[in-house]
Each structure stands twice: as C-alpha cells, then as structure tokens.
Amino acid sequence: MLVKGQTVIQLFEAWCPKHIVAMPDDKIGLQLGTLQKEITGILTALDVTEEVVEEAIRIGANLIIAHHAIIFRPLAHIQTDTPAGRLYEKLIKHDIAVYIAHTNLDVADGGVNDMLADALGIQVKGHLEDVHTEKLKKLVVFVPESHHQRVLDALFQAGAGWIGNYSHCSFNIPGTGTFLPQEGAKPFIGQAGKLERAQEVRVETIVPESIERRVVQAMLKAHPYEEVAYDLYPMDLKGRTVGIGRFGTLPEPVTLEKFIGQVKRALDVPFVRVIGDPGQTVRKAAVLGGSGARYVRRAQFAGADVLVTGDIDYHTAHDALAAGMAIIDAGHNIEKIMKRGVADVLRAKLEVAGYSTPVTPSAVSTEVFQFM
CATH class of the missing domain: 3.30.70.120 (Alpha-Beta Plaits)
Incomplete structure (x- = not known):
C-alpha cells in the first residue's frame, strides 16, 4: 500500500520535529509541490540538483527529502531560462515535492551528527551546544x-x-x-x-x-x-x-594522523584539511556537520582533542592552532551520510506502519569541489 505525503512527514517529524530548532534563517519543511497525494517513491538527498531530480524521475520518486534548501530567500520571479528556474520547472512538471530537513535533522537523536559520530567511532557524551x-x-x-x-x-x-x-x-x-x-x-x-x-x-x-x-x-x-x-x-x-554537534571519547587513543585516516575512510572523502600536529594523541573527539567555526571553543571546552567538521575559515584555523586545538576539515559534503541514514530510518517507519512506498538514498554526488 502506498503512503500519503502527509503521513510520510508525520512519521518523519515524529523523529525530527520542526519545533526543536529556532534558527531564524533555517529553511525547514515543504518547499515545493504538494503532500496531498500518494507517494510512489521517496528519494533522500543532501542537495537538490538537476541530476538529483533526473534520478528521482528515473526511479519514479515523487517526493525528495533533502538536507539543504532549494529556496533560501523570497523569490522575485521564476525564470525558466535560469538554473534555479529550470530546476523548479522540472520539479513542478514531474509533480515532485521537495521537503527540507535541515537543523532539525542535525540536532535530532540519531540525526546527522549522531550518524557522523557513529561512523567515526565516537562514544558520545554530550552536545556542543544545547538548543x-x-x-x-x-x-x-x-x-x-x-x-x-x-x-x-x-x-x-x-x-x-x-x-x-x-x-x-x-x-x-x-x-x-x-x-x-x-x-x-x-x-x-x-x-x-x-x-x-x-x-x-x-x-x-x-x-x-x-x-x-x-x-x-x-x-x-x-x-x-x-x-x-x-x-x-x-x-x-x-x-x-x-543540541548541535557531538563530543565523546574514542575506543582507544590514537595519533591525529591515524585518526585522519579513519575520518577519510569512514566519511568517504579523498582529502581533508588539518590543523594540528599529526603526531599528537587524540583521546576525545568532537564532530559537527557543516560549518563548525562557531563551535571550536565549545569543542575545546568539552575536552575534545580534535574537531571534525567542514568549512573552517583561515582566521578560525589560526586561532585553533594557537590554542592547541586540532581540526579536521573534511568538507561540507560529509553530511551526505544523511542520505542512507534517513532512508534507513524512514523505510523502517513505513514498514512498521504497513506501507510499501520505496525509499532510496540518492546515488548522485553533489560535491562541488574538485581535488587536483
């Protein structure tokens, strides 16, 4: 039996409710299309690009649950000869709804930051910031x-x-x-x-x-x-x-160099940027998907030897180095871990409720940087 769109979101928001975050610029919820329909397939994605939409069309999915918003600010127009306009046009023509789960998915128990911590073997002790x-x-x-x-x-x-x-x-x-x-x-x-x-x-x-x-x-x-x-x-x-971010202990102390290798393998990234001495010992680690610049001091205050995150700026890196805090900048795209994680959770919830709508993690890479 196929599930209705509203039921999908009720099941999803029972896990990641919208009210648990109060970020004024956060874009959460249905951004395009309608949920008043049967859902033939669900595609989970980090970003919604034209390639991701083509993937949804190919597998017969008419609902995309994504982490990053497709509409960031009020639209003055929709011109279909622009990249954004073409994207919206294709979604509308194929009756594909787009639902965004951003910070609510980050902070929820079992959400993005817990997925990252689990992948890195961090035994979580707390949040970097309660929200x-x-x-x-x-x-x-x-x-x-x-x-x-x-x-x-x-x-x-x-x-x-x-x-x-x-x-x-x-x-x-x-x-x-x-x-x-x-x-x-x-x-x-x-x-x-x-x-x-x-x-x-x-x-x-x-x-x-x-x-x-x-x-x-x-x-x-x-x-x-x-x-x-x-x-x-x-x-x-x-x-x-x-809360935002996670911190905890590693199963056993390792050098920063060895931990870097674990990060690259676990999060499927070819390169990382590192601040700190590769030979230093890492016993406690913190992790935060997305930009972690605001949370470097919180990670250090929590006792972490290293923070794994993305999008660390130059001046924050200098401050961290001076403070003796190691950072592994693995890139914003490490949040792609949510594709399979969300698909697994949602698939299980639908099966328990008696629905047969398929849930598929996107196979499209939306990494924008090339590593030369």
Whole structure:
C-alpha cells in the first residue's frame, strides 16, 4: 500500500520535529509541490540538483527529502531560462515535492551528527551546544477496568510514558467513578437518568508537549466513553534536550594522523584539511556537520582533542592552532551520510506502519569541489 505525503512527514517529524530548532534563517519543511497525494517513491538527498531530480524521475520518486534548501530567500520571479528556474520547472512538471530537513535533522537523536559520530567511532557524551529542551505535561485519565490496557497501549504507542531512557512509564490507581447520564446521552456503562458507579482506573503518565495533541487523540480513540474525563498538567520537570554537534571519547587513543585516516575512510572523502600536529594523541573527539567555526571553543571546552567538521575559515584555523586545538576539515559534503541514514530510518517507519512506498538514498554526488 502506498503512503500519503502527509503521513510520510508525520512519521518523519515524529523523529525530527520542526519545533526543536529556532534558527531564524533555517529553511525547514515543504518547499515545493504538494503532500496531498500518494507517494510512489521517496528519494533522500543532501542537495537538490538537476541530476538529483533526473534520478528521482528515473526511479519514479515523487517526493525528495533533502538536507539543504532549494529556496533560501523570497523569490522575485521564476525564470525558466535560469538554473534555479529550470530546476523548479522540472520539479513542478514531474509533480515532485521537495521537503527540507535541515537543523532539525542535525540536532535530532540519531540525526546527522549522531550518524557522523557513529561512523567515526565516537562514544558520545554530550552536545556542543544545547538548543532545545522538551517541556513535559502530566496526563491523567479515568478508564473503565475493561479498557484499561487498551488505553494504556494507545498512550504508549502515541509516544507518552517516556522518562529518560525508560519507556511505558505510568501510575495506575483503581477506584470508583460516578456519573449521571442525562437525556440524549449514549453511555457506554449505565443508562440515562440513573446514577452509575463504575470501577475505573486512574492512569497517570508523562506527555511531551510537542506530541500532546497526538497522544490525546490516540487516548480518545481508544477510550470507550462518550465523554472522557482527563486532565493535563504543566510540569517543572524537563524532558530530553537536543543540541548541535557531538563530543565523546574514542575506543582507544590514537595519533591525529591515524585518526585522519579513519575520518577519510569512514566519511568517504579523498582529502581533508588539518590543523594540528599529526603526531599528537587524540583521546576525545568532537564532530559537527557543516560549518563548525562557531563551535571550536565549545569543542575545546568539552575536552575534545580534535574537531571534525567542514568549512573552517583561515582566521578560525589560526586561532585553533594557537590554542592547541586540532581540526579536521573534511568538507561540507560529509553530511551526505544523511542520505542512507534517513532512508534507513524512514523505510523502517513505513514498514512498521504497513506501507510499501520505496525509499532510496540518492546515488548522485553533489560535491562541488574538485581535488587536483
């Protein structure tokens, strides 16, 4: 069964929600086309170029999920004799939608920076910078004993009940509920005009504010009552925190020279730019996809001996060298790791949900630099 476009994005944003970043210039979400259609195929790409669009046409994909935006600023016009205009025209003519996941994909658990850290063997200890902490609410609902487990299962499946690394967290108290159905009511238990006493369970669980609506809808669908008694309380307790970049330890100390070789092999890059002594020992490493100039000091403060990133400028490199901080600039294109990573996650989510729409990582290289 093919999946609808909106369902694809709901599944994707359950992993990488848009609200977890607040970068004013970040372009996240649907940039071109419509999601109100069946998706015949999904192509995951780092950049959307004409070659990538041709690839989507060739494999029958009508949705591209990319990391880098195709529209960066308001358009004054779309002229189809320009490179950008030709790209938009081809996408529109072939009914291919383009959805962008940028910083939300960078910071999400299991996102780009975790993919890079995993590839390099970094045992992650934290973020270079925290960007969002989830607000939590407590949900309390009263359920008849006959439907207790059904409602619990619906709550947990919708994402409720997580405390740290523990899932399915709840507290359940049996008791007696009372209600008097009025004229016109269609009660699940009892009859109109007669006071009813029902054996119920008070269920308490934790709900992240970002999925509150989804959890409540799942609860209402599973609950047998015509009118469901429930409460939502704001809490001072905070949920999970997501952030930019990762830092951690290596399985064993290595020289910077040896680690450079690991980076080149793991991230599939032919050359890197290096700041630092190739003979120095590396025990702790940090990684950040994209430009890492702003995070060199944070990496050093976190105890990292080396930062693996891309697009380091000349003056930042000098400052890092003077401070004794090694940097491996492997290029912005190392974020291509997201193509297969996103495809694997999304394919698994679709299979669990019962959909057969194929998900394919782009085979097109969008590296713009030539190494002579």
